[in-house]
Amino acid sequence: MRGMEGIDGGGKAGKLSRPERILREIVSESIPVMAQIIQELAEETLESTKEYLKNLIGMPEKREELVGLQNRLERRSDLSKEALSKCQKDQLEILVAVKMGLASFISGKVKLPPNELVEIFLYMRCRNVNCKSILPVDDCDCKFCSANKGFCSSCMCPVCMNFDCANNTCSWVGCDVCSHWCHAACGIQKNLISPGPSLKGPKGTTEMQFHCIGCNHASEMFGFVKDVFVCCAKDWGLETLVRELDCVGKIFKGSDDFKGKELHVKAEELLSKLENKIIFPSDACNIIIQFFNYADSISDFPASSVSAKELMPTEASLRKDDAPLPPATLPPKYAFYNMNSSSGRRDSLNDHHRNNLKAALLGN
Numbered sequence: 001m002r003g004m005e006g007i008d009g010g011g012k013a014g015k016l017s018r019p020e021r022i023l024r025e026i027v028s029e030s031i032p033v034m035a036q037i038i039q040e041l042a043e044e045t046l047e048s049t050k051e052y053l054k055n056l057i058g059m060p061e062k063r064e065e066l067v068g069l070q071n072r073l074e075r076r077s078d079l080s081k082e083a084l085s086k087c088q089k090d091q092l093e094i095l096v097a098v099k100m101g102l103a104s105f106i107s108g109k110v111k112l113p114p115n116e117l118v119e120i121f122l123y124m125r126c127r128n129v130n131c132k133s134i135l136p137v138d139d140c141d142c143k144f145c146s147a148n149k150g151f152c153s154s155c156m157c158p159v160c161m162n163f164d165c166a167n168n169t170c171s172w173v174g175c176d177v178c179s180h181w182c183h184a185a186c187g188i189q190k191n192l193i194s195p196g197p198s199l200k201g202p203k204g205t206t207e208m209q210f211h212c213i214g215c216n217h218a219s220e221m222f223g224f225v226k227d228v229f230v231c232c233a234k235d236w237g238l239e240t241l242v243r244e245l246d247c248v249g250k251i252f253k254g255s256d257d258f259k260g261k262e263l264h265v266k267a268e269e270l271l272s273k274l275e276n277k278i279i280f281p282s283d284a285c286n287i288i289i290q291f292f293n294y295a296d297s298i299s300d301f302p303a304s305s306v307s308a309k310e311l312m313p314t315e316a317s318l319r320k321d322d323a324p325l326p327p328a329t330l331p332p333k334y335a336f337y338n339m340n341s342s343s344g345r346r347d348s349l350n351d352h353h354r355n356n357l358k359a360a361l362l363g364n
Contacts, residue, residue: 170248
């Protein structure tokens with residue numbers, strides 16, 4: 001079959017399975033030709049082709065083959081909005097899954113309308129099926145959104161360019177000004193989370209901040225982490241609480257200021273006690289929230305003369321005095337998103353090639 005050698009170096013065309021042949025022709029051949037052929041394929045043949053693509057996307061050892069298909073798509077000049085709108089539904093889902101490297105589009109669990117699939121393919125809509133924001137979000141013209149096709153500031157990390165299903169968590173940190181979000185781990189790795197001049201404290205003092213690469217604004221981290229715990233911690237199980245405390249400990253590990261240092265110490269202390277089953281998750285949750293409340297009640301923390309133990313009530317007193325938590329509001333990301341992003345080729349193939357292709361794909 002024509003065009004096979006260009007994807008994986010040649011010599012393999014005769015050895016291709018039927019699903020593999022169909023997938024490669026969907027990527028290579030004109031939309032009208034393949035739309036007609038796909039309509040004539042048996043349902044089980046189409047499903048086996050999708051299953052092959054799912055495995056291709058999910059298996060790291062198949063990465064090179066997937067990239068080859070993606071490169072073939074990128075070289076095509078006929079995949080305009082008008083042309084894509086004429087795709088057969090399964091054909092369009094396969095094209096989007098290949099280009100985005102995401103099996104969610106062919107899983108059968110999520111059914112998107114054709115117009116949204118076309119917009120995702122053309123980087124006009126977020127590829128995260130739990131977001132699907134029109135891009136750029138809020139017509140953002142920051143240097144990052146402008147330079148990165150398909151980037152969604154609502155749900156994607158500007159460092160790794162990925163999204164996940166995490167929500168109600170400290171593992172994503174956000175900018176107070178432009179609402180761009182970043183994985184906390186990526187921010188720490190790239191030094192985007194680091195001490196900076198205090199935004200509200202006395203001159204010369206510092207605080208842990210997230211430095212947004214979209215607008216260069218610095219957002220303080222202490223209040224952000226407090227809001228997450230106050231709003232969400234009561235609903236966390238042991239595993240989630242341990243993961244969140246570990247994240248907080250890493251965020252504030254390099255703190256220069258007193259509150260940041262003490263929060264790091266407190267998070268590490270509670271983490272150790274939970275892992276060694278010394279305290280219950282509910283007690284750990286109460287202790288960290290009481291820490292935040294005590295921290296807020298002190299306007300200026302001393303440099304070193306007071307320790308967190310002096311500021312904190314004991315675990316025993318917390319069991320007696322479990323006051324209701326004050327209401328708090330988190331940024332929209334927590335409330336909404338599930339975290340856990342050409343001109344048409346108008347000449348068709350000639351009849352001879354069309355018939356050969358059809359016979360090859362529909363035959364045994």
